[in-house]
Amino acid sequence: MSSTDALIKLAESRRTIYQLGKNPVVPDSKVEDLVRAAILNVPSSFNTQSTRLVLLLNKDHDRLWDITIETFEGLVKSGTVPEDVWKERTxxxxxxxKAATGTVLFYEDPAHIKPFSEKFAIYKDHFAPWAEHSNAMHQYFLWTGLESLGFGANLQHYNPLIDAAVAKEWDLPTEWRLISQLVFGSPEGAPGEKTQKPVEERLKIFGSK
Ligand SMILES: Cc1cc2nc3c(=O)[nH]c(=O)nc-3n(C[C@H](O)[C@H](O)[C@H](O)COP(=O)(O)O)c2cc1C
Incomplete structure (x- = not known):
């Protein structure tokens, strides 16, 4: 198979899977290599390199989701989240x-964005969205990369509710802004059905020979 065909096949098989488990897929070192490859190879505007990744595996993954559960328990107690929604859904x-194996936390470090906004005045308002674009590229690389290792994954957004507790637990800089959480584990179920809007409405090609 050509590497392009392999890339397309991987893009096709990257899906959202919620039924995840802790069955062995690959050694943790393979996931660590993949996350390192993301940090080294995903591009950023002006080579800003403002994305920060935190890989939580095994008991640290479990702790993250316990922290999230504890955060929500506080919100239920204060009446912010209704009890029935909490019990039945959340x-x-x-x-x-928590039943999965690991979570990648995606952050942005504003300290590495601000100097570019100050130095390049004409692009000043673009650096923040560009940083988000680059962060999303890290997310896509890792979502697809984890699929290539045999994991299933889903993307979550419990930020900013959990930011402070997570920073405290793993002693992370409080200035880092949490963008998303990619949960992965052994795939224990199939992805849901996915409808596609017509490709002709979403893609235009001109000048093809
Ligand atoms: C930017 C972005 C944000 C998303 N946020 C969430 C989320 O917060 N929770 C969730 O369960 N899924 C989230 N998803 C997953 C999408 O719902 C899912 O990718 C989409 O329905 C297509 O399905 P697929 O991933 O199986 O191709 C997000 C996906 C993207 C690209």
Whole structure:
């Protein structure tokens, strides 16, 4: 298979899978290599390199989702989240996350964005969105890369609710802004059905020979 065909095949097989488990897929070192490859090879505007990644495996992954559950328990207690929504929807969902193997946390470090905004005045308002674009490229690389290792994954956004507790637990800089959480584990279920809007409405090609 050509490397382009392999890339397309991987893009096709990257899906959202919520049923994840802790069955062995590959040694942790393979995931560590993949995350290192993301940090080294994913591009950023003006080579800003403002994305920060935190890989939580095994018991540290479990701790992340316990922290998220504890955060929500506080919100239920204060009446911010209704008890029935918590019991019927949110808690089972969070327990599903905890049942997986690992989570990649995606952050942006504003200290590495601000100097570029100051130096390049004409692009000043673009650096923040460009940083988000680059962060999303890290997310896509790792989502697809984890699929290539045999994991299933889903992308979550419990930020900013959990930011402070997570920074405290792993002693991370409090200035880092949490963007998303990619949960991965052994695939224990199939992805849901996915509809596609017509490709002709979404893609235009001109000048083809
Ligand atoms: C930028 C972005 C944000 C997303 N946020 C969430 C999320 O917070 N929770 C969730 O369960 N899925 C989230 N998803 C997953 C999408 O719902 C999913 O990718 C989409 O329905 C297509 O399905 P597929 O991933 O199986 O191709 C997100 C996906 C993207 C690209």
């Amino acid at each position: 808690l089972p969902k969070l327990q599903g996350m």
